[in-house]
Amino acid sequence: MTAPVYPSTWGSLPDQGGRGLHLPARRRRPRGVRRLWVFWQSPDDQPRWARPALLAVAALAALAYAWGLDHAALEPFYGAAARSMSMSWHNFFFGAFDPDGTVTVDKLPGALWLQALSLRAFGINTWAFVLPQVVEGILTVLVLYRAVRRLAGPGAGIVAAFVMAASPVTVLLNRGNISDSLLILLLVLAADATSRALTTGRLRSLLLAGLWVGLAFQAKMTQAWLVLPALWLAYLIASPARGRRLGHVVLATLVTALVSLSWMLAVTAVPSHDRPYVDGSDDDSVFTQVFDYNGIFRFEHASAFETSVGPLAPFLVVDLEKRTFLNASTAFIGRSWHRLLSGPLGRDTAWLLPASILAAVGVVVSRRRRRRYDPVRACCVLWGTWLVVTVVAFSDGSYLNSYYTAALTPAIAALCGVGLSAAWRAARAGLGASASSVGRLLVGVAVTATAGYAVYLIPTGTGVRPWLVPAVIITAVAADVLLVASWWWRRDSTRLGSVALVTAALSRVLVPSVASATVVSDGLGSFDTPFQPASVTLVTQTDALRSQQAVARSVRTLELLAAASKTRILFVTDTSIVASAYILASGREVLPIGGYTGAIPSPTLAQIRIDIAFGQVRLAVVPVDPPGNDPRIVWIRTHCQLARLDRPATVRFGVYDCHNTART
Numbered sequence: 001m002t003a004p005v006y007p008s009t010w011g012s013l014p015d016q017g018g019r020g021l022h023l024p025a026r027r028r029r030p031r032g033v034r035r036l037w038v039f040w041q042s043p044d045d046q047p048r049w050a051r052p053a054l055l056a057v058a059a060l061a062a063l064a065y066a067w068g069l070d071h072a073a074l075e076p077f078y079g080a081a082a083r084s085m086s087m088s089w090h091n092f093f094f095g096a097f098d099p100d101g102t103v104t105v106d107k108l109p110g111a112l113w114l115q116a117l118s119l120r121a122f123g124i125n126t127w128a129f130v131l132p133q134v135v136e137g138i139l140t141v142l143v144l145y146r147a148v149r150r151l152a153g154p155g156a157g158i159v160a161a162f163v164m165a166a167s168p169v170t171v172l173l174n175r176g177n178i179s180d181s182l183l184i185l186l187l188v189l190a191a192d193a194t195s196r197a198l199t200t201g202r203l204r205s206l207l208l209a210g211l212w213v214g215l216a217f218q219a220k221m222t223q224a225w226l227v228l229p230a231l232w233l234a235y236l237i238a239s240p241a242r243g244r245r246l247g248h249v250v251l252a253t254l255v256t257a258l259v260s261l262s263w264m265l266a267v268t269a270v271p272s273h274d275r276p277y278v279d280g281s282d283d284d285s286v287f288t289q290v291f292d293y294n295g296i297f298r299f300e301h302a303s304a305f306e307t308s309v310g311p312l313a314p315f316l317v318v319d320l321e322k323r324t325f326l327n328a329s330t331a332f333i334g335r336s337w338h339r340l341l342s343g344p345l346g347r348d349t350a351w352l353l354p355a356s357i358l359a360a361v362g363v364v365v366s367r368r369r370r371r372r373y374d375p376v377r378a379c380c381v382l383w384g385t386w387l388v389v390t391v392v393a394f395s396d397g398s399y400l401n402s403y404y405t406a407a408l409t410p411a412i413a414a415l416c417g418v419g420l421s422a423a424w425r426a427a428r429a430g431l432g433a434s435a436s437s438v439g440r441l442l443v444g445v446a447v448t449a450t451a452g453y454a455v456y457l458i459p460t461g462t463g464v465r466p467w468l469v470p471a472v473i474i475t476a477v478a479a480d481v482l483l484v485a486s487w488w489w490r491r492d493s494t495r496l497g498s499v500a501l502v503t504a505a506l507s508r509v510l511v512p513s514v515a516s517a518t519v520v521s522d523g524l525g526s527f528d529t530p531f532q533p534a535s536v537t538l539v540t541q542t543d544a545l546r547s548q549q550a551v552a553r554s555v556r557t558l559e560l561l562a563a564a565s566k567t568r569i570l571f572v573t574d575t576s577i578v579a580s581a582y583i584l585a586s587g588r589e590v591l592p593i594g595g596y597t598g599a600i601p602s603p604t605l606a607q608i609r610i611d612i613a614f615g616q617v618r619l620a621v622v623p624v625d626p627p628g629n630d631p632r633i634v635w636i637r638t639h640c641q642l643a644r645l646d647r648p649a650t651v652r653f654g655v656y657d658c659h660n661t662a663r664t
Contacts, residue, residue, distance in 0.1 A: 050154040054145050054161060061141045061165035065134040065174040067520050070127040073540065074177050075526065077576065077596070078112065079129055080583035081105040082177065085116035086124075087587065092116055094267065096276045097576050100569070100589045102603060106280040106576075106596040107294060108263065110218030111179030124587065133181040137174030140185045141165045144410055147192035150199060151379035152418045159505070160410075160417030167413065168515040168530045169348040169406045175519075176526030178403050179219050186216035187227050188410050191382060194231045198378050201241035203248050210252035214259025222295050223407070226393055228256065230385035238378035264290065277602035279576070279595035282309045284602075298397055313575050313598025314628035315651040339395045340405060344529035346457050349405040349412070351512040354449045356412040359419020360384040362442040366422070379418055387411035403526045419446070420505055427486075427497035440483045440497070447483075447504045451476035454511040459531050468514055475507035555586040558619065562588075565659060569617035572608060574598055574633055578621065578653075591617060593632050605632045612658045619643075624654040 042051040077097075084099045085092045091101050095109025105112065114132040122128040141161050149157030164170060174181050190212035197205035209231055216224035232249045239245045264286045267275065278286050280293035288308075297308040333339055341350055360380045367377045390408055394400055423443050451472050458464055458472075482500035515530035524532075527540050555570075562570050572591040573579050575598040579590040591611070594600055603611075611617045620636045624645065627637070640656035 046149075046154050050149075050158065053158050054142065057145075057158065057161045057165050058138055058141055060162075062134070062138050064165070064171045064516060064520050065137045068523050069130040069134060069175065070125070071523065072126055072130050072176055073525050073527075074126060074129055074584065076580040076584050078105070078115075078177050078179065080576075080580040081109070082112045082115035082119060082129060083124060083584055083587055085109065085112055086119035091276075094275050097279065097595075098579065098583060098589055098592060099587060100591070101276045103576065103592060103595050103600070104276045104279050104289075106289065107179070108218050108221055108286075108290065110215070110263075111182040111220070114182065115177060129177040130175065133174045133176065133178070136181040136185045137170065140170075140181075140188050140410070143185065143188045143192050144413060147188060147195045148379065148414050148417050150192070150195040151375040151382075152421055155424060156379075156414075156417035156421035158417070159420050160413040163352065163413035163416050163509065163512075164409055166509060166513045166516050167349070167406075167409045168351075168512055168519055169403065170409050171516045171519050172348070172524060172528055172530075173403045173406045173526055175524070176403075178526045180403055180406055183216050183220040183224060184406060184410065186212050186219060187224065187407070190216065190227065190231060191386070191410070194235060194382065195379070197235060197248075198238050198382075199240075199375060201239050201244075203241075203244075203251065206235060206248050206252045207255050210255035211259055214256045214262075217256075217260035218263060221290050223393075223404075224260070225256075226389050226407075227386055228253070229389050230382050233385050234378050234382035237381055238373050238375070240373055277595075277600065279600060280309060280597075282600060298399060307597050307599055309595075309597065310599030313594060313623070313630070314626040315623040315653075316575065316577065316598060318626060318651055333400065335396050335398065337395055339400070340391060340408075342457070344402055344532065345400070345405055347459075347515065347530045348402050349408050351454055351457065351515070352412050352416055352450065352508060353408075354453050355419070355446045355508055356387065356415035358442060358446040358449065359422075360387075360415045362446075363418055363422050376418060376422065380415065383411045383414040383418070387415065401527075402529055416508070420501065424498070424501055427501055440486065440500075443501065443504055444480050444483050447476050447479045447507055450508050458511065464531050465514065468511065472507065472511055475503060475510060479504040479507050551581040551585045555582055555588070558582075559586065559588065562618070565615070565618045567616060567618045569611060571619035571621050571655075572611070572617050572636070573621040574623055574628075574630070593622075594630065598630065603632075605635055608632055608635070612661055618657060618659050620656040620658055621653055622656065623651055625652040 042048050081095065081097045084096050084101075087099050088101070090096070091099070092113065094101065095104045095107075095112060097103050097105045114136075115129055118128045118132050122131070141164050144164050145157040145161040147157075148160040173184075190209040193205050193209035193212060196202075197209065213224055213228060213231070232253070235249060236245050239248070241248060267278075267286050272284050278284050278289050281288035293308045333343065333345060339345060341353070360383070363380050364377055364384075367374055370377060387408060390411070394404060394408075397404075454472050455469055458469060479500055482496060482503055486496035486500050518524075518530055519528070522537065524530075524537065525540065528537065558570050568589065570582065570586065570588040570590050572593065573582075574593050576592040576596045579592040582588070582590045591603060591608075593603065593608070595602065620640055622633045622636055624637070627633075636656055636658070637654070639661050640658035641660065642654050643657045644655040646653045
């Protein structure tokens with residue numbers, strides 16, 4: 001029997017009845033240059049320029065985020081925790097702060113897991129700490145494009161991706177080792193899944209959105225839940241799943257809750273003696289840490305010097321009073337409705353906030369007569385609700401780091417993209433005189449408001465380029481003039497209107513783009529802000545790097561002393577804040593007393609005495625002025641010998657030698 005012959009390329013084959021079977025031709029896998037060309041080409045459902053433009057934006061983001069990442073000034077607390085977590089899988093799972101796993105970091109460890117894996121893969125390098133945030137930032141740009149494109153088209157998606165990539169706070173955030181980068185990526189993935197559910201009505205897409213929010217909870221806890229009203233409201237309003245929308249939302253909420261609480265339940269099931277003490281809690285409970293210390297306390301109208309686990313370490317109170325922390329420029333800005341609209345917080349995020357609000361209002365009003373399932377209006381509902389809820393939460397929070405506000409950027413970018421795309425379509429479609437006039441009026445108001453607000457935000461005397469303010473004014477005036485001309489000269493209104501919109505877009509993104517370029521050229525990081533004074537940059541960058549180098553030199557001296565006395569623990573000190581720089585530099589155990597704030601009961605005085613008595617530790621570095629009344633610190637100062645006293649400063653530390661301490 002003759003073996004059948006299979007053609008290499010399927011074409012039209014005759015069947016038994018003589019009719020042709022028209023099977024699709026099998027495409028050969030592209031190779032080499034052709035494969036790159038196929039990757040560069042846009043999919044069939046998108047215009048030719050879409051993918052090249054998106055890849056160009058992603059490359060721009062990668063350059064901005066990764067430039068000089070090997071010289072970044074790391075946040076020592078998170079850096080120490082990531083290094084400790086990379087040293088053992090036990091530390092990795094529980095989010096241990098110190099190498100011996102005596103206490104956890106004071107937040108859930110989700111984002112630090114990726115940093116710890118990076119350190120295990122590439123070794124202890126500055127760039128290995130920052131690399132996960134760079135990758136997360138680039139992926140966020142790509143996913144945001146897809147999320148916006150699903151509902152508002154590729155033009156809106158490209159604009160949103162560019163605004164996201166060029167936002168100063170996004171560039172600042174992704175150039176450091178802060179956990180918010182992963183939070184934002186996961187939340188944008190949730191918005192993308194919800195956008196897909198809005199077009200299909202499928203339950204699995206909405207369940208996927210709930211899964212992403214639950215994973216985002218592992219990175220930044222309850223802040224991740226702030227986007228749920230936006231996702232669920234958009235789905236309830238615009239989903240085509242008739243009669244099943246509420247049930248879908250309930251199921252997705254259950255998925256979110258289950259994924260959010262899964263790690264917390266697993267840790268709670270482990271006996272306390274088999275895991276690190278949970279920082280940020282007075283009862284060794286991860287639920288207290290998440291929902292009290294990092295939850296309710298953040299919105300209580302309490303003093304900045306109070307915590308939910310007890311009084312702060314005395315030297316920490318002095319630092320707070322003197323505002324010597326790297327992020328002090330924003331952490332002490334009082335709560336108010338205009339908190340995010342001026343000063344360093346405004347320069348981080350709010351450049352395009354007026355434009356995004358006007359865009360959302362304009363699109364929703366112009367499409368008010370459309371059917372309930374209108375995707376563009378649903379897109380505005382989703383991102384507009386995201387923006388409003390997050391602004392309200394941040395305006396009323398008791399403690400706000402500047403990089404927190406990066407969570408606003410995806411919503412601002414998406415609304416700007418939707419608004420500009422809608423205006424462009426209206427201009428190219430040649431709508432009636434009434435609709436055209438209203439559209440041009442809204443664009444003109446947005447351009448003027450954005451330019452005026454940018455001039456207001458740009459500080460004076462801080463190294464701002466002298467041409468920046470005139471350029472903002474000139475481009476805004478040119479855009480307004482072109483808008484008026486396109487309305488007045490009806491015969492060529494389409495072409496003039498297109499030119500006017502391009503000029504308007506350039507005037508909007510000019511200042512934030514220049515601010516981001518300044519961030520990169522000046523080597524700024526997560527605790528900085530655009531156009532900040534040189535004195536602030538000196539503290540956050542130069543002094544921070546010098547401090548890291550000084551700590552590294554101190555570690556070498558302490559390691560020699562520890563080796564001579566054959567101690568396992570480098571030294572014991574007050575709070576994880578003091579211990580963090582030494583753990584980050586050495587990878588050795590530095591036993592922190594009281595966790596992040598000095599208030600938790602771990603380690604106990606009995607445990608410290610046992611470690612000293614059995615030669616596990618010899619040195620202690622504790623504050624002398626102000627002295628404080630923590631019984632553990634008092635015992636060290638009373639029973640150990642003062643070996644060295646630091647130079648007079650805001651807080652004076654003493655190095656105590658406990659080698660000859662009686663074993664009692």
